[in-house]
Amino acid sequence: MQIVESKAKSKHGTPTVLSLFTCGMGMDLGFEKAGFEIVYTNDIAKFACETIRANRPKILCDEGDIIEIPTNEILKKIGLRDNKIDVIIGGPPCQSFSTAGMRNGFSDKRGIALLEFIRIVKETRPKIFIFENVAGLKSMPKKHVSFYERLKQKKKKLSKEQQYGSLFEEILERFESIEGYKVDWDILNAADFGVAQKRKRLILIGSRKFSPTKTLEEIKNNAVFADPKIANKVGKRKWKNLRQALKGLEDKEKECTRFPKWGKYLKHVPPGGCWVDLPKSMQKKAMGGAADTTDPLRKGKQGGRRGFFRRLSWDEPSPTLVTSPTQMGTCLCHPNENRPLTVKEYARLQDFPDNWNFVGSTHQKYRMIGEAIPVKLAEAIASVTYDHLRR
Structure with missing residues (x-):
């Protein structure tokens, strides 16, 4: 040969x-x-x-x-x-x-x-x-x-x-x-x-x-x-934030998945917040056993789990994008709207070109983007x- x-x-x-x-x-x-x-x-x-x-x-x-x-x-x-x-x-x-x-x-x-x-x-x-x-x-x-x-x-x-x-x-x-x-x-x-x-x-x-x-x-x-x-102090520029990254993005379709039933609690979370910002009366309902501070193994740890019911902030970088924005523990909710980040927003935050054509279902598109470097x-x-x- x-x-x-x-x-x-x-x-x-x-x-x-x-x-x-x-x-x-x-x-x-x-x-x-x-x-x-x-x-x-x-x-x-x-x-x-x-x-x-x-x-x-x-x-x-x-x-x-x-x-x-x-x-x-x-x-x-x-x-x-x-x-x-x-x-x-x-x-x-x-x-x-x-x-x-x-x-x-x-x-x-x-x-x-x-x-x-x-x-x-x-x-x-x-x-x-x-x-x-x-x-x-x-x-x-x-x-x-x-x-x-x-x-x-x-x-x-x-x-x-x-x-x-x-x-x-x-x-x-x-x-x-x-x-x-x-x-x-x-x-x-x-x-x-x-x-x-x-x-x-x-x-x-x-x-x-x-x-x-x-x-x-x-x-x-x-x-x-x-x-x-x-x-x-180190002579460098500040991290780019969400507002800067998504500026000018054309996204008429707003292709995204939907939050499950627990998504109803997100309207009570402010930009940059998570489950700890929910009214106290809602926290246990939203989190179930994960918010139980009477458990001795969880004592002093109720401030953790910051990915639960998380709403992004315009003024900070996004947390790590995962293969789905609608998982309760790694929630990626839009700063102002009660929805997850769209496929195009996901792609922009990973610095893919805006015209990059992801083929597949919405879930498959999220997965490809979330797994990428x-x-x-x-x-x-x-x-x-x-x-x-x-x-």
């Missing part, structure tokens, strides 16, 4: 990117903006692949489970030999490691997805790979023990698998075992890079060419925004990566 050089590589001389677990293309758009050429995308979800094809019809989209796609088949499709790919990006799902009552870990299909990411890195030998995931991955235990169980077992020593951070420790070991790569990681807040959203992501970089530690340091040093409490954060990572590749 004859494998020819990628047309994109030979014609434009641009660095190539192989994208895994692509979803709505948030990471990909950031890399495109920084000057990279996306030569391959993959996702198991039909609606994600239809979205990729609708917006980037010339980019190869391989629909299916990456577990069933051999590496040599990927290389054949894109016309590249191994060692010729510049960057691999992706955020494989890791939920399987922290499922209550069980520990399927790497034997679970979602855990195997991480191993497949590592498999493709090993077999294609890119100059750089970038793995991204939720910041909470850093502290996840391999074996889930609920908060209340931990309190009850305070004096009992937890097993290594039950300790916070045990999952990421193993993931890091697996990445560090890839021969020829230096690996480092950090937690980046999208708000520091001009995204109107307090969204922290774990970014892990592996490189054959240069120090990933210096790359991460340079990315952080390039951040020009900061928490308003310290922005002036914000485009501006991806661009910040990609820009430094591009500079280092060119040195």
